[in-house]
Amino acid sequence: MFYYRLLTSLILISLLWMVYPAAHAQDGDQLSLAMQPEFQADIAAFPDIPQITIVASLNITDQQASIAGNMQVLYTNLSPDPLSEIVFRLYPNYPSYGGQAAVSNILVNGTTVTPEIDPTASIVSIPLPTPLLPSEQTMVTMDFTSTVFAEQTVLYAQYSYLGGNLALPNFFPLLSVYKTGTGWWRNVAHPQGDAVYSATANFDVTLTAPAKWILIASGTRIENTENADQTRTHHYVAPLMRDFALMASTQYETVSGEQDGIAIDVHYFSGGDEAANTALRFAEDAVRIFNAHFGEYPFAELDVVETRTVAGGIEYPGLVVVQSESWNTQDLYLEIVTVHEVAHQWWYSLVGNDQTRDxxxxxxxxxxxxxxxxxxxxxxxxxxxxxxxxxxxxxxxxxxxxxxxxxxxxxxxxxxxxxxxxxxxxxxxxxxxxxxxxxxxxxxxxxxxxxxxxxxxxxxxxxxxxxxxxxxxxxxxxxxxxxxxxx
Ligand SMILES: [Zn+2]
CATH class of the missing domain: 1.10.390.10 (Neutral Protease Domain 2)
Structure with a gap:
């Protein structure tokens, strides 16, 4: 995240799948479409990371927007400890997000289980009918709903529906992190700073939304189907990412560029063409410099997205957002924020850390x-x-x-x-x-x-x-x- 002051002016500033209709196995060939060719082998190098498949629909009115659907998680116990539970987080229930999220119909390998939900409604502990031994796999499925309320600016408005723009990061129950010694991560983040701590997973996400809404998400869209009921179904793959972010608007326009084989797209609101082209150059230069210094960004795409956040910018895997107020070519702040958020692709997205502790x-x-x-x-x-x-x-x-x-x-x-x-x-x-x-x-x-x-x-x-x-x-x-x- 970025809120920050510059120079003297100090500007503020995550079996039984065939039983469930929503479920389908992840396809390695499809996943690889989101990687640059030379990094496609990385998917096979991490075969036991969580395989997360989401099928959901957006329902959008003037007052609120909701995403409801089903998620299946194929989870392998990579720790040396037997696990008696698996923990998910519902970030929209944080006061600093101001939304609402709920889960239901939770199954572990086809057996119905009742979760334990903490008083903040942000920690969902799913009991396992039998302990999951080291290197064993289990399949957890659940239905979920996440809602955001229109025209409410809560804290950084990172989860928001403002002026016809939807910012829906962390809209699904995100797997927490298990560490030997400390167990499952259950911190409730301090509102100051970033909230999410999650491990790298492979995502396969299918979202159906009203056809006039333009969706921008982590990873790569591999299918885009127009339906008879004026909705559109978008199929994304996002391998080797620790989260899957979603932004949407009826107004987005896009300028596209390329750096070192990476497709860089800048999505902006009408009238911001000049700043979009400038932001594209900043992002391309940042990717070039950080690729050369630190090692290559392995994904096929990077999205820079104008949103109505009141933080300068916020980082998500494969996608960064920049606040609308700085969408101005004359503003050095646009360059600083864009570059800072692109740098987070190396520090946070690719190399993960507990943002709430360190x-x-x-x-x-x-x-x-x-x-x-x-x-x-x-x-x-x-x-x-x-x-x-x-x-x-x-x-x-x-x-x-x-x-x-x-x-x-x-x-x-x-x-x-x-x-x-x-x-x-x-x-x-x-x-x-x-x-x-x-x-x-x-x-x-x-x-x-x-x-x-x-x-x-x-x-x-x-x-x-x-x-x-x-x-x-x-x-x-x-x-x-x-x-x-x-x-
Ligand atoms: Zn930051």
């Missing part, structure tokens, strides 16, 4: 990556301008409120501290490492981190370990001082 891992890296972009496109002075701005923000805040490390959870930062430390001091930690060991050596370390944790989940410990190996240096002192923890 937001610095993706946010500080997205910020640092943004400075690399500006350094390369506009020169070193411009990059230094960003560092100076970050430094001012950090120092000014610290002078009044005291210093903090960058490795805290969002709930540990109050009154502007989240931005000042995670978004401003955070990238300066990477600058410090670049100044100490050389920028080229740091970038090489980050590319090793990307190669090691692509499609997986990384922790601060993992980052430190990879950087130490790559740089050939002990980094305990620096991690302790800046992040507040070390290996």
């Amino acid at each position: 937001p610095w891992l993706d946010e500080s890296l997205a910020q640092y990556s943004t400075t690399l972009y500006f350094g390369e496109v506009y020169g070193p002075d411009f990059q230094q301008g960003f560092f100076d701005s970050y430094s001012d923000s950090w120092q000014n805040f610290s002078a009044e409120n005291g210093d903090k490390v960058i490795g805290l959870a969002p709930s540990d930062y109050e009154g502007g501290a989240y931005f000042s430390f995670v978004y401003a001091k955070g990238p300066l930690f990477f600058k410090f490492l670049a100044d100490t060991y050389g920028q080229a050596a740091l970038i090489q370390g980050l590319s090793a981190y990307f190669a090691g944790y692509r499609y997986q989940i990384a922790t601060p410990t993992d980052l430190q370990t990879v950087l130490e190996a790559s740089l050939g240096q002990e980094l305990d002192k620096w991690f302790l001082e800046w992040v507040g923890q070390s290996n």
Whole structure:
């Protein structure tokens, strides 16, 4: 996410399937359509990740929009522990989303089970009739409904129906993350910061919507069928992604480009053609620079989508959104937000992390990556301008409120501290490492981190370990001082 201030002006700123009519097996050949040819083999390299198949319909009125359908999840226990339950999350029920979501008709290998739902209605624990042993598979199916109410701006309006534009991230029950030792992730995110923590899965999603609505989603649309009842059925595949995001409007127009074989589409509202072409160039340059520095973006497509979010921008796998208010060619903010969100494809989407516990891992890296972009496109002075701005923000805040490390959870930062430390001091930690060991050596370390944790989940410990190996240096002192923890 991005809400952020720039330079001096400080702008704010996741058997029995044949029994169920909705279900069908995932087709590896279809999934591969969403990958660049040289990365199609990655699908076979991760055969045991969750296989998530969704078939749903959108019902849209002036007052609200709902998605109702069925989801089946083929889940393999990749942990060394027997599992007695599987946990899903209903993000629309967060007060910060302001929507409503519910599940029903839950079956585990065809047996009806009753879920346990927590008081926030965001944690759905599905009991398994028999423990799922390590490397065993089970099939969970459920019906779900998610609703969003028109013209309600809740927090960042990330889940919203504003001015005829639907932003529906996390509209389905998203599988939580299981870790040995800590069990299933059940944190309810602090409203400040991003909410989602999920593992990489293969998605096959079929959505039917009124024909006049233009749908933009993660992954690649492989079928598009017009129905007799003035609806249209869209079939998407999104392999090796940790979430599946959906945006929709009757008004979207699109400009298309390409970078390193990746189709980049910018979807915008009428009248924003000039800014769309500019945003396309920013996204193409960002992809080119981050591909070269960190390792290649493996998917066939990347979507940049104008929405009515009130955050500057928000990152989703294969799709980033940029707020409508900055859809202006004269606005440097459009460039900063677009580049920051594209950087999140490397840090959050491809290399995953617990954004509710270690937001610095993706946010500080997205910020640092943004400075690399500006350094390369506009020169070193411009990059230094960003560092100076970050430094001012950090120092000014610290002078009044005291210093903090960058490795805290969002709930540990109050009154502007989240931005000042995670978004401003955070990238300066990477600058410090670049100044100490050389920028080229740091970038090489980050590319090793990307190669090691692509499609997986990384922790601060993992980052430190990879950087130490790559740089050939002990980094305990620096991690302790800046992040507040070390290996
Ligand atoms: Zn961000």
